[in-house]
Amino acid sequence: MKNEFVTSLKHLLQTPKQCVIFPHKNPDGDALGSTLALYHFLRAKGHDAVIISPNEYPKFLQWMPGQENILLFNREQSRCLDLIQKAEVIFTLDFNALSRISPINDFLVDHKATFVMIDHHQSPENYAPLTYSDANIGSTCEMVYSVLHTWDASIIDTAIAECLYTGIMTDSGSFRFPSTSSTTHRIVADLIDRGVAHAKIHQNIFDSARFERLQLLGRTLQHLKTVNPLPAVYTYLRQNDLDAFDYQKGDTEGFVNYGLSLEGIQLAVILIENTQEQIIKMSFRSKGSFDVNQFARKYFSGGGHKNAAGGKSDESIENTIVKLEKAIRDCTQDFE
Ligand code: 5GP
Ligand code: MN
Numbered sequence: 001m002k003n004e005f006v007t008s009l010k011h012l013l014q015t016p017k018q019c020v021i022f023p024h025k026n027p028d029g030d031a032l033g034s035t036l037a038l039y040h041f042l043r044a045k046g047h048d049a050v051i052i053s054p055n056e057y058p059k060f061l062q063w064m065p066g067q068e069n070i071l072l073f074n075r076e077q078s079r080c081l082d083l084i085q086k087a088e089v090i091f092t093l094d095f096n097a098l099s100r101i102s103p104i105n106d107f108l109v110d111h112k113a114t115f116v117m118i119d120h121h122q123s124p125e126n127y128a129p130l131t132y133s134d135a136n137i138g139s140t141c142e143m144v145y146s147v148l149h150t151w152d153a154s155i156i157d158t159a160i161a162e163c164l165y166t167g168i169m170t171d172s173g174s175f176r177f178p179s180t181s182s183t184t185h186r187i188v189a190d191l192i193d194r195g196v197a198h199a200k201i202h203q204n205i206f207d208s209a210r211f212e213r214l215q216l217l218g219r220t221l222q223h224l225k226t227v228n229p230l231p232a233v234y235t236y237l238r239q240n241d242l243d244a245f246d247y248q249k250g251d252t253e254g255f256v257n258y259g260l261s262l263e264g265i266q267l268a269v270i271l272i273e274n275t276q277e278q279i280i281k282m283s284f285r286s287k288g289s290f291d292v293n294q295f296a297r298k299y300f301s302g303g304g305h306k307n308a309a310g311g312k313s314d315e316s317i318e319n320t321i322v323k324l325e326k327a328i329r330d331c332t333q334d335f336e
Contacts, residue, residue: 033167058250065159138179141167158195
């Protein structure tokens with residue numbers, strides 16, 4: 001699968017091409033790491049590449065090599081549309097449904113470019129003739145590493161290695177989720193050999209919080225509720241909690257995981273109110289057999305992976321909590 005994919009990709013990019021690379025909306029470390037690594041690689045190979053993100057990304061990622069060149073669709077729409085129109089090759093990384101770059105997907109209908117997908121979520125759409133999709137791999141960065149390494153390993157410099165390391169580390173929960181394999185560790189070893197300053201990257205991402213963020217975490221932990229007698233917990237943040245602690249994008253990243261640090265707990269959920277978009281954004285995390293991808297798809301218009309997924313609700317926090325408790329109880333048989 002991978003070798004065939006690389007052969008097709010090399011063939012497609014035999015001559016210099018105008019490439020547009022998309023990460024998903026609200027890009028995380030894996031989305032930015034994979035798009036930036038590919039961006040550096042394509043430029044080194046003589047292609048004209050740009051990254052267009054649907055919107056902003058958190059401050060703790062605003063050090064990544066090359067991130068200053070990322071264009072934000074919500075900020076510079078006409079410039080981005082011009083580049084999208086001229087694109088000959090469109091890469092979609094770390095997502096597999098075009099609605100994940102909304103509203104950009106509205107401008108891709110009948111686009112003549114060749115679409116390429118590299119992604120590790122389940123149930124890919126079939127918009128990309130060149131698709132490398134594998135839900136068993138822990139991160140898109142790991143997949144991009146394999147593609148670039150097979151194509152031309154000599155191009156992987158320290159900047160590319162740092163981008164890839166970031167996504168592998170963040171999507172694997174610092175190398176502890178079950179999808180972390182011996183291959184993951186071999187890749188990471190090679191990236192360190194290529195000059196990655198791993199302790200610095202860890203500090204940039206995990207030790208750069210503002211005082212208010214920790215206070216917001218405190219509020220989140222105070223709101224934690226159990227769904228007795230099931231091994232499930234949930235918590236929530238209202239818009240006024242976010243406002244009280246000067247919420248900035250990315251502040252709630254990782255909060256959902258604290259529920260899973262409780263002994264015996266298999267499912268943790270966080271609900272975050274967004275009055276501007278009039279939705280409750282939800283994150284689901286699980287351990288073991290409880291499949292939050294299925295759960296998020298079935299009850300909260302979302303999806304993701306077996307042990308990490310997201311979704312949303314259009315109802316109030318109160319009603320969403322009632323719906324959530326009922327949904328969890330409906331799934332009693334899915335816990336171990
Ligand atoms: P998070 O909870 O960190 O936002 O997302 C966890 C995982 O679920 C990520 O892999 C993310 O791509 C996926 N995800 C988050 N929200 C959604 C959503 O609304 N729809 C789908 N299909 N996937 C989501
Ligand atoms: Mn990912």
